[in-house]
Amino acid sequence: MSYRNIKAITYETNCTSISLGKWKQLTKNSVQANIREVNKLVKLHCPSMYKDLSLTLYNPYTYSRTKTHLILRHSSIEYFFKIVY
Numbered sequence: 001m002s003y004r005n006i007k008a009i010t011y012e013t014n015c016t017s018i019s020l021g022k023w024k025q026l027t028k029n030s031v032q033a034n035i036r037e038v039n040k041l042v043k044l045h046c047p048s049m050y051k052d053l054s055l056t057l058y059n060p061y062t063y064s065r066t067k068t069h070l071i072l073r074h075s076s077i078e079y080f081f082k083i084v085y
Helices: 020-027 036-046 047-053
Strands: 007-014 069-074 077-084
Touching: 007 036, 020 069, 020 077, 036 047, 036 069
Parallel strands: none
Antiparallel strands: 007 077, 069 077
């Protein structure tokens, strides 16, 4: 998957607001994502979330992606962003 093909992202939910079954569905077949690219996309398409999560600061967590979602981990919470191609 190329990050350049992503036209937009929209915040969908986080792991504290969904059931375990929904979490498994959203994370199925996930692979590691490029943290810098995901942060750029969040900054561009969800600037308030970028600011609220202080993504300019160091974040030790890894990010994931699926064909339909970017999964940003911050403070042990996973945030799910729907990808628009």
